[in-house]
Amino acid sequence: xxxxxxxxxxxxxxxxxxxxxxxxxxxxxxxxxxxxxxxxxxxxxxxxxxxxxxxxxxxxxxxxxxxxxxxxxxxxxxxxxxxxxxxxxxxxxxxxxxxxxxxxxxxxxxxxxxxxxxxxxxxxxxxxxxxxxxxxxxxxxxxxxxxxxxxxxxxxxxxxxxxxxxxxxxxxxxxxxxxxxxxxxxxxxxxxxxxxxxxxxxxxxxxxxxxxxxxxxxxxxxxxxxxxxxxxxxxxxxxxxxxxxxxxxxxxxxxxxxxxxxxxxxxxxxxxxxxxxxxxxxxxxxxxxxxxxxxxxxxxxxxxxxxxxxxxxxxxxxxxxxxxxxxxxxxxxxxxxxx
Ligand code: PHE
Numbered sequence: 001x002x003x004x005x006x007x008x009x010x011x012x013x014x015x016x017x018x019x020x021x022x023x024x025x026x027x028x029x030x031x032x033x034x035x036x037x038x039x040x041x042x043x044x045x046x047x048x049x050x051x052x053x054x055x056x057x058x059x060x061x062x063x064x065x066x067x068x069x070x071x072x073x074x075x076x077x078x079x080x081x082x083x084x085x086x087x088x089x090x091x092x093x094x095x096x097x098x099x100x101x102x103x104x105x106x107x108x109x110x111x112x113x114x115x116x117x118x119x120x121x122x123x124x125x126x127x128x129x130x131x132x133x134x135x136x137x138x139x140x141x142x143x144x145x146x147x148x149x150x151x152x153x154x155x156x157x158x159x160x161x162x163x164x165x166x167x168x169x170x171x172x173x174x175x176x177x178x179x180x181x182x183x184x185x186x187x188x189x190x191x192x193x194x195x196x197x198x199x200x201x202x203x204x205x206x207x208x209x210x211x212x213x214x215x216x217x218x219x220x221x222x223x224x225x226x227x228x229x230x231x232x233x234x235x236x237x238x239x240x241x242x243x244x245x246x247x248x249x250x251x252x253x254x255x256x257x258x259x260x261x262x263x264x265x266x267x268x269x270x271x272x273x274x275x276x277x278x279x280x281x282x283x284x285x286x287x288x289x290x291x292x293x294x295x296x297x298x299x300x301x302x303x304x305x306x307x308x309x310x311x312x313x314x315x316x317x318x319x320x321x322x323x324x325x326x327x328x329x330x331x332x333x334x335x336x337x338x339x
Contacts, residue, residue, distance in 0.1 A: 001042070001049065001057045005064050008038060012068055022079045029072045039065050109338040110208055110327055113315045114191045117210055120234045124227065126187040126212070131174035133193050136164050139173035143294045144251040152250045157197040159205075167195035171211035172251060175287070175306055178213060179295035184302050185216035191311065204324045208311040213287070219303040221254065224284055228258055228307060232281070235314070236263040243278065252285025252306055263317075272317070279317060282309035 012032060019025045032038050042061045046054055107115070118128055131139075137148075146152050156169035174190035182188075190211040199205055214227070225244065232240040240263060244256040260281050262273035269275040287304025312324050319338060321327075326334055 001045075001053070002060065004042065005060050008032065008042075009064060009067070012071065016071060016075050019075075020079070022076060022083060025072065025076055025079055029068075029076075032068055033065070033072070039068060106336045106339055108327070108335060109315045109319055109321075110311050112338060113311050113318065114208065114210065116235065117231070117309075117311075117314075118189060118191065120231055121187075121189045121212065123234075124187070124230065126189045129174060129178055129188050129190050130192050131168070131171065131177050131190055133168060133195075134161065134165055135168040135173050137166060139176045140166060140168050140170070143176045143291065144172050145288050145290050145294070146250045150250060159195050159197060169196050170194055170308060171209040172306070172308060174211050175213045175251075175304075176291070176295055179215065179292070179297060179304075184297065185214075187214045188212070201323050201325075202313070202316075204312065204328055206328070207324070210309055210311055212284075212305075212307045214305040215287075215292075215297070215302055217301060217303065219286070219305050221256070221286060224256075224286070224305045224307070227305070228282070228284065232260045236260055236318070239263075239266065241267075244284075247283060247285075249283060249285055251288050251291045253288045255283065255285035258282045258284055258307070272320075281314065281317070282307055284308070 012028075015028045016025075019028055030037060033040075039061065042064075043058075046058055046061070049057055122128070140158075141147070141150070141153060158169050159167040161167070171190050171192055171194060174188075174192070178186070178188050178190075190213070192208065192210075193206055194209045195206055196203070197205060212227075214223070221244070225242065229240075229242045232242045239261075241261040243259050243261075245259065247255045247257040249255040257280055259278035261267045262270060262277050262279055264270050264272040265277070267277040269277050273279050284305070284307035287306050289299035292299040292302055292304060312327055315321065315327070316324065
């Protein structure tokens with residue numbers, strides 16, 4: 001028995017040096033220490049020994065077992081640490097390496113303007129409603145006090161789909177749809193695409209507007225002025241002022257054209273404002289009583305303020321762009337300059 005124990009001890013000592021991985025070591029370990037391994041097999045032999053030899057034999061086998069467990073444990077710890085080191089080395093990242101280049105898109109300049117305006121008006125309690133791009137004649141014209149023979153229709157050369165349907169020429173029909181469906185008082189802005197048969201440096205057949213409508217009791221032109229002044233100060237410069245000039249729209253009475261003091265020269269006169277100190281930015285007015293009545297509201301009770309602005313025009317002014325087609329040519333070299 002002594003011989004056997006000695007032999008096994010020597011074998012284990014040798015294989016500890018031979019083995020170089022945790023997995024390999026565990027295999028060797030189970031060869032000696034698992035339930036069917038060689039050391040438990042020795043213990044089973046005890047019963048066949050003469051009685052007086054048993055205590056001594058049991059002692060040396062147990063000693064062997066304790067020793068084996070200890071050396072396997074410590075060798076395993078050693079190998080595990082080595083393997084971890086190797087893995088760290090293998091999977092190391094060079095964080096100083098230059099990253100792969102990725103192109104990041106930008107929002108379209110007209111989208112930027114629209115989002116900024118929506119944010120400004122939302123801050124004043126406006127909700128957003130987007131009307132349909134394909135409208136009927138009634139909502140785009142008739143309900144807005146522009147019947148079929150009205151001369152104002154000429155100014156908005158229209159894409160007709162058939163007798164009754166058309167591509168909306170303005171976002172104003174959204175006013176009608178809001179008044180038809182929403183209980184006043186309310187404040188709403190309506191941004192969206194509009195279409196006219198028009199094409200030059202400042203006109204595109206597809207362009208975008210944003211309509212504003214406030215319906216409440218007892219509103220006046222002064223409220224409109226205050227509202228648009230806050231918009232101009234937020235949109236252009238805290239120094240910006242606005243002024244009203246008389247104008248005409250069929251659906252507002254009185255109607256005004258709104259100018260903002262030139263944000264390039266501060267009002268002294270420059271190329272942008274053509275020497276006048278003022279830049280026209282939108283049309284507006286007090287909603288015509290007839291329009292209110294057309295939507296089933298009582299014009300003696302409810303008053304309305306409306307304004308409509310061209311988003312491309314604002315973007316051209318803000319970013320110093322002189323040709324509207326740059327917005328829609330889809331040239332990423334130009335569009336990606338706006339952030
Ligand atoms: N819809 C008008 C236009 O396209 C602008 C406008 C809207 C004017 C609301 C007054 C009030 O010219």
